[in-house]
Amino acid sequence: MSELTTCAVCPSADTILSQFIAGLEVETSHHRVESQKVKCGFGLQGVCCRLCTNGPCRITPTSPRGVCGASADTIVARNFLRAVAAGSGCYIHVVENAARNLKALAASHGEIKGPATLDKLAALFGIAAEDPYQKADQVADRVLGDLHRPSYEKMRLVEKLAYGPRLEQWRKLNILPGGAKSEVFDGVVKTSTNLNSDPLDMLLHCLRLGISTGLYGLTLTNLLNDILLGEPVIRQAPVGLRVIDTGFVNIMITGHQHSMFADLQAKLQTEAAASRARAIGAKGFRLIGCTCVGQDLQLRGEHYQTIFAGHAGNNFTSEAVLATGAIDLVVSEFNCTLPGIEPIAAEFMVRMICIDDLAKKANADLFQYDPETVADLSEYIIANAIQSYQKRRSKVNIRLADSHGDDGVVTGVSESSLRDFLGGTWKPLVELIAAGKIKGIAGVVGCSNLTAKGHDVFTVELTKELIQRDIIVLSAGCTSGGLENVGLMSPKAAALAGDNLREVCEALNIPPVLNFGPCLAIGRLELVAAEIAQFLGVDIPQLPLVLSAPQWLEEQALADGAFGLALGLPLHLAIPPAITGSELVTRVLTEDMVGLTGGRLILEDDVIKTADLLEEIIVAKRRGLGLE
Amino acid sequence: MKRIMIDKDRCNGCLNCSLACMAEHNPAGKSIYVLNLTDIRNESRNFIALDRSGKPTPIFCRHCGEPECVIACMSGAMSRDPATGRVTYHPEQCAACFMCVLSCPFGVLKADTAERKVIIKCDFCGERETPRCVENCPNRAIYLIEVSEE
C-alpha cells in the first residue's frame, strides 16, 4: 500500500490529455509518478549489482568494489550490456515474426501489398527468382537464416544492408555482428555472474548488438511490413482521442508487430464482418491505434481507411484511451502494453486478448499467434469483440475527449514516400540544406516517458526549439504520438518554425516535423541518412544530422541508441542511462566514441542547452561540408 | 525546531539518504548523475549501521538541545543556534582535536576519511526547506517533526 495519496498528475505537453486524466476515477501512470518519485541513486548510476548472493552490492566511496571485486566500471558495463542485449532481443523477435509472416504469405500465395519493396529487397539480396512468391520465400529465408546463425558466423545481409563507408569502419573495429539471436544470447552470458569484467569488450558488444538491432530489427522489419501491409502513402489524418467513435465496435491494438494484424485487417474490411457488427446495433468495426503498432497502421492507413479510426496516442496515452469506456476489446502483441491498463480494463469490463506469449498480460486470454491458424485467430478476435460490446456497453460510463488530438496530421512519411514527394531524388532537400533554408536535420525519436519534465514535455519543447532554428525534425516512435497530438505534425505548425524553414514548409504544404510513425521507423530515418550521404558521396557522421531520444524509456531504446552510435551520429538523451557511476563507461560513450565510430552520447537535461548543442553540431557539420 | 524523526522499522538499508547527502554537498553539482560514487572526499554525513540482529539502523545527527559536541569543542567550531536549534560546524575554526567525535553519545561524528582534518557533520541542508535525505527516503523511514527546544 502506498501511503501517498495524491490527485496530482504529472505534467504533459498535451494539456487536454492531462486534464482528461486528472478527471478520471481510475489511476494511471500519470498519477503514479508522484508516489514513485524517490529513486535509488545506485540504480540511477548503474552501480547496483545483484548477480550473486553476496549482493546486492553498491558502490560508495567507502566500498568502491563489490564483494567479488567488481569495480564500478565492470558493474555498470555489465548492467548496460545486459539491458542492450534485452532491448536488441525485443527487436529481433519482431523482425523474426515479420519474416515468418512473409514466409507464410509466400506459402499461402496471399496478397503481396508492397511488390515494389519486395523487388527492391530481392535485388539487394541477389535473389534471381522471378516468381514473387519464390522471391518472398527466399527473402524471408535469408533474413531468418541470418537471425538464427551462431555468433561465430557473421550475418551475411549486413554487407548488403549497411552503407559502404560504415561497413568498412565496423569491419575495422571488429564489430560486425554474428547471428542476431546468438549475439543477444552472448550478451546475456557475458554479463552473468563472474564472467566478463572488461568494460570495453562489453561496450563493443553493445555496438555489435546495435548494428544487428538497427539493420534487422529496425530497418528490415519496416521493409518486410511494407511487403506484407503496403507501403506508406503520404496523406492527412486525424489523431488523438477524437478518433474514437462510440457507434462502432472498437478494438484497441497495442504492441509493435503490425504484420500479425494483416489477416484481421483484411477480415474486418469485409462486408461479412460489417454486417455482424450491424446485427448487434453497431455501425461496424474500428481499430483504434495505440502505441507503435497504431503508429505503423496509421503510416499505412491509406490501405485501411474503412476500418482504421486513427492513432489515439502513445504508450502513456493508452490508459486514457481505455478509460474513455468506448473500447470494447484490447488486442496486444508486444511491449509498451502497460500493466497499468489491466485494472482499467477490468473496471471498464474490457476483455483483453494477447496474441504473443512473450508479452502475455496477466488478465488477458492468450491465443498464440501462428501463421497457420491466423484465420481462427481473426475469428476469435471478432467474436470476442462482438461479445464484449454486447456485454459491456449498457453497463459502463463513456467519457470521450473529442477536442483531444488534431485533424490534419501529415502521415505516411517513409524514406520512399518522402523521396517520391521530392520528385524521386534527394536533390531538392540537399539544395534547401545547402542554401540554408533548412539548417539541418534532427531525428527526435524514441519513446515517451513521464520523468523528463513530464509526459512528452521535453520532446515537444525541444522540437519547438529546433524548428525555430530552421532545423527540420523527423520523428519516429512514441515521440510522434506526442508531437502529432499537440499539432506539430500538421501543416499549420509551419507558423512555429524559423523564417527559412517556415517558408519551405508553406511552399510545400508540409509540417516542420515529419511523422515517420513507429519506433521501428527509426530504421527508416537511418535509410534516409544513408541515401542522402550516398547522394553527397560522404559518410553518415559528416551529415548535418543529429539524433535525440529525449524521453527514451526502455531497454529497446538503448539498443536503438547503440545503432545510432554505430552509425556515427550524435545522440542526445535527456535522462542518462544507468552509466554515470562509471567514469570509464561514461567517457567512452560520451567522448571516446567519436574516435571509434564518429558518434557520441550527449547527456543534457535542459531543453535550451540541448538545442544549442545540437545546433552547434549541425553548424559544425555544415562547415565540414563547406556549406557555411 | 525541526528534527529528523526516524522509524527504524521502515528502513531497508537502501542508502538513498546517504547518496542524497553526498549529492547535496557535492562541490561539483547537486545532480545525482554528477556524483562520483568512488570519491572518498565526498562523504555522507548520515549513515546506516546494522544493529545486532542485522537490521539497518539510520544514524543521523540529532541536533541535540544540549549538544555534547558543542560542549566538547574547545575551538568554537561547533555551535548551536538557539533560534533554529541547529548545531553547526565551522571547519575554518576547527583545530581537529576530535573531542567532539569522542563526545557524541551516539557516535554520529567522524573525521573526514580523505584528510582526517575536518568533521563530517549534518548541516540540515542549510537553506533547503526539507533536508535532501528526508526527501529521498522511499520508505518514509526518516521524516521531519517539529519539537520544542529541550
Added chain:
Amino acid sequence: MKYVIIGASAAGINAAQTIRKLDSQNEILLISKDDRVYSRCMLHHVIAGKRSLDGISFVSPDFFTQNALQWIKGTGVRDIRFAERRITLEDDQSVAYDRLLIASGASASLPPIKGLAGAPNVFTLRDISDVQRIGAAAQAGKTALVIGAGLVGMDAAAGLLEKGLHVVIVEQADRLLPLQLDRTAASNYQTLFEQAGAEVYTGVTITEALPSGNGGPVQSVRLNDGTVIPCDLVIAATGVRPNTGFIKDAVLTMNDGITVDEQMQTSLPDVYAAGDVTGRSAIWPLAVKQGIVAGSNMAGTSKKLTDGFTAKNSINLLGLETVSLGLVHAPDPSYEQATLNHHGVYKKIIYKDGVVHGVILQKEISRCGFWTQVIKEKLPIEPWPADIFDLNYAAFYQIAPNGRYQYARAL
C-alpha cells in the same frame, strides 16, 4: 542582583552564557587576568605558527556585547571578603557581588628540580604570555627540552617540532602520555616523534638543571642515569595547581581545589566554583559542563552535574589521532582484553563480565563517541559480540517521541 564571575575560560564563559540565557535583566561581570578569550588547548598551534592569537578564540568577536556582559580584563583578584560579598582586584578596584562564580582555573607549576626556578629560558605552557615568551626564545635550530610527556608537554613538543626546533622529551614514566595511553599506543607516537626528529627519554628523571643556582639560563640537564642533555630552552609540563591564592578567607572549604557539591556550590551560599579551580576537572568538556551547571543554579534554575567523567581524552599529534577512555591497562587478570593492530590502526578494549572499562583507538576513531556513553554508564554488552570493534550505536538504538536518541538497556 549582580553576578560576578572570576575567570574567562571554559567554565567562566559558559557560566556567563548560561546565566544570560536564563536572566536577561541583571548585570553579569567577568573578571579575568587574561585580556582575551582563548583556548588553552590550542596554544601549541600558536607556537607552531599555525594560528594567530585571534585564531584560537573560542567565542565570536561580539560575544560580550551579544550577551550583554561586563568584563574587567587584564587584572587578577587580590582578595575576596565573603561576608561582605566584595572582591578587591589587583589594581585596587573593589567589586561587589550578589552571586559569585570562581572559575579562576589553574596554573602550571615547575617540578622541584634544582636549577629550574628563576632561569630565564625555562617556561611553562599555560597562557598567552607563556606562548609569547616561548616564541621569543624558540628559534628554529635550537634545542628545546620538554619535561613531562603528558598532553601539554606533547602538544608543546609537537608545536616546537613544527616550528623547526630540535626537541628532546624527558618523561619519568616508562612511556609517553602515560595517563592516556598504553605502551603500544604510546610507542606509536614515540616512533612518529622520533621520525620527526625528536629525541625521547622515558623511565628517567632529571636530577638537576645546569648550571644550577645562579639565576642564569639552563644550558643542559642531567638525568638520573648520568646522561647530560644540552638545551637552549626548557618547557616544564609536569602539572598544574588550582588558582586559589587569592582566597585568603578560610571560610571556604578546600580540598585539592575549591570543594563543590553537585550544583557547583561551594561551602558558602551564593558562591560557586567551576573548572580547574575545583581540582576535579582535567578536561575541557567537564569545565564547560561545570560552568553551565554553576550558571544555571546561580540564575535560579536548579541543575545538577550528572557527568563527572574525566577519563576521556582525544589526542591528535603529528597527524596521528588517538582517543582513550577509562582504563588504559587491565588492573588484574580477571579483566579481558580485545586488541587489533593492523596497518597502523591500533585498538584495545578492556572489559570484564560484559562491561567495558577502557577503550583506546588509534588512527581509526570514526564514530567512536558511543563508547564514552558505554563506559561512563557501564552499559553491559550482552551477548558479547564476535567482533567487538564492529560495535556501534545501532546496538543500543532507541528513539524518543521527540526524536532524541536514547540507550536501550537490553541489546
